[in-house]
Amino acid sequence: MSFKKLIFDVLQTAGSISFTFSSTMGNIDDVCERTTNYIQSKIKGIEAHLFSINLVIREGLTNAVRHGNKSDPEKIVRFLLTITENESIHLMIEDQGGGFDWRKLQNLDLPENNDHGRGIMIMKAYFSHYSYNDKGNILYLEKDIFSKI
Numbered sequence: 001m002s003f004k005k006l007i008f009d010v011l012q013t014a015g016s017i018s019f020t021f022s023s024t025m026g027n028i029d030d031v032c033e034r035t036t037n038y039i040q041s042k043i044k045g046i047e048a049h050l051f052s053i054n055l056v057i058r059e060g061l062t063n064a065v066r067h068g069n070k071s072d073p074e075k076i077v078r079f080l081l082t083i084t085e086n087e088s089i090h091l092m093i094e095d096q097g098g099g100f101d102w103r104k105l106q107n108l109d110l111p112e113n114n115d116h117g118r119g120i121m122i123m124k125a126y127f128s129h130y131s132y133n134d135k136g137n138i139l140y141l142e143k144d145i146f147s148k149i
Contacts, residue, residue, distance in 0.1 A: 006073055010034060016082040023069035023077055023095070028061045035081055042083055049145055052126035053089065057081075059119045060093040060139050068095030068137055088128065091141040099136030 006022040008030065017038045021027040032054055039046055039053065046053075061079060069075035078094040105120055123130040129142040 007076060012038065015084075016080060018078070018080040020076055020078050022073045023065045023071055023075045024073050025062070025065060025071070027077075028058060028065065031061060031079060032058055035079075038081070039083070039089070043145070046145065049143070053143065056123055056126050056141060056143075057091065059122050060091065060141070063119055064093050064095035064097075064139075067100070068097030070097065088142050088144045091139070091143075093139040093141075095137050097137050099133075102132045102136050 006024065006027075007020060008022065008027055009020045011018045017035060019031050019034075021031065035057060036050060036054060039050070057079075061077065064077045065071055069077065075096040077096075078092070080090075080092040082090040084090065102120070120130070123141060126143070127141045128144045129140075131140050132138060133140075
């Protein structure tokens with residue numbers, strides 16, 4: 001019996017960090033930890049924003065692994081975080097799934113005790129802007145932070 005090696009690649013530059021990884025929940029913890037360390041090394045005074053940034057990253061990555069790629073470790077998630085000078089943080093999360101109709105979900109009124117379907121509400125609450133590609137398998141997020149630190 002042969003096992004395919006799980007993928008976990010990281011590329012870091014002066015203004016960005018990107019990950020390509022196999023769809024496993026354990027990889028999300030590693031991505032979040034490394035991303036937090038990267039952000040803290042690049043932006044002084046960011047500590048007040050780390051909770052919301054990590055919450056949204058974790059939500060987006062979890063959705064990509066669980067819903068997009070159906071937790072199939074043979075499928076890949078791509079994540080890119082870019083810090084624009086004196087402006088904002090940009091995120092891109094891409095899965096290999098079939099996508100979904102995100103426009104239909106963005107205005108849904110969910111009960112407070114519902115434990116699913118709250119990702120878009122979380123993104124709206126903590127980030128300045130979010131959108132998806134037409135297919136619904138690439139998430140784009142932006143958080144204006146420098147004017148609020």
